[in-house]
Amino acid sequence: MSEDTLLQNVYDSLLGLNEAKTIEATKECIASGVEPEKVMKGLADAMIKIGDEFNARKLFLPHVVIAAGIMDKANKLVLEVLDVTEGAGAGKIVIGTIEGDIHELGKSIVAAMLKTAGFEVIDLGKDVQVKKYLETAVAEDADIIACSSLMSSTMPYLKDVVDLRNDMGHQDRFKVMVGGGPVNQTYADQVGADAYAEDAMEAVKVAQKLVSA
Ligand code: B12
Numbered sequence: 427m428s429e430d431t432l433l434q435n436v437y438d439s440l441l442g443l444n445e446a447k448t449i450e451a452t453k454e455c456i457a458s459g460v461e462p463e464k465v466m467k468g469l470a471d472a473m474i475k476i477g478d479e480f481n482a483r484k485l486f487l488p489h490v491v492i493a494a495g496i497m498d499k500a501n502k503l504v505l506e507v508l509d510v511t512e513g514a515g516a517g518k519i520v521i522g523t524i525e526g527d528i529h530e531l532g533k534s535i536v537a538a539m540l541k542t543a544g545f546e547v548i549d550l551g552k553d554v555q556v557k558k559y560l561e562t563a564v565a566e567d568a569d570i571i572a573c574s575s576l577m578s579s580t581m582p583y584l585k586d587v588v589d590l591r592n593d594m595g596h597q598d599r600f601k602v603m604v605g606g607g608p609v610n611q612t613y614a615d616q617v618g619a620d621a622y623a624e625d626a627m628e629a630v631k632v633a634q635k636l637v638s639a
Pocket residue numbers: 470471473474476477478480481487490491494526527528529530531532533535536572573574575576577578579603604605606607608622623624625626627629
């Protein structure tokens with residue numbers, strides 16, 4: 427089977443909400459030596475498509491819950507084989523999904539990609555309080571604080587992270603990088619974040635730029 431077919435199977439199986447097939451297709455990709463990053467992207471693309479279908483009312487919340495569960499399991503398989511060169515000196519990043527927000531699939535993909543790029547990543551998980559990012563960044567002497575927000579109701583907390591960092595006088599010490607579905611460059615600029623990235627691949631490039639600046 428060609429790489430494209432293998433990846434298409436992953437995408438189609440997740441979109442079809444078929445757990446057994448998604449797991450099987452993911453394992454086939456791994457066994458055939460498809461790059462883990464590509465498998466993750468296939469899964470992420472399917473999840474984004476599911477989001478679109480949900481928005482268009484073609485799918486409903488239970489479908490999304492099922493898809494999220496399947497994606498999580500498949501992602502874990504991919505993570506096991508990722509060539510993690512964590513701690514290779516690229517920099518230290520504290521990452522998490524912002525207060526009030528439990529969406530973490532995208533954040534976890536970003537975290538995984540950053541790890542493979544050699545960053546030391548401290549993943550605080552979901553629903554992370556604004557002060558927790560700062561406390562951890564100080565304790566760990568991090569370079570970057572990365573915040574994910576998937577909802578318009580939680581986006582304002584991104585500004586609170588930037589404001590708290592500035593109030594603490596740490597604007598030269600920690601860079602703040604933001605992302606997630608409703609976030610864009612304009613919003614990132616508005617809240618005073620140092621950087622924004624649209625997806626996990628770009629997040630790596632942006633983080634590399636931030637630490638070398
Ligand atoms: C899956 C999902 C869920 C799952 C989450 C499972 C999990 N463990 O994460 C479950 C079912 C639990 C869920 C719950 C809810 N959800 Co929901 N959910 C989604 C859905 C369909 C997909 C999100 C997703 O995982 N996408 C796939 C990933 C790979 O993409 P991503 O997150 O965007 O991440 C990529 C980039 O954004 C970027 N990125 C992400 N984070 C970061 C961080 C940094 C620093 C950087 C640089 C980049 C970056 O890189 C990632 C990889 O490329 C979206 C629809 C959508 N269009 O987004 C709704 C959506 C986000 N949910 C929504 C809502 C309202 C809810 C609920 C309130 C319930 C409800 N009524 O629907 C609850 C939230 C409760 C809470 N307090 O948080 C709304 C939010 C509306 C809004 N704009 O405010 C959306 C948009 C659906 C909608 N149209 O109504 N949800």
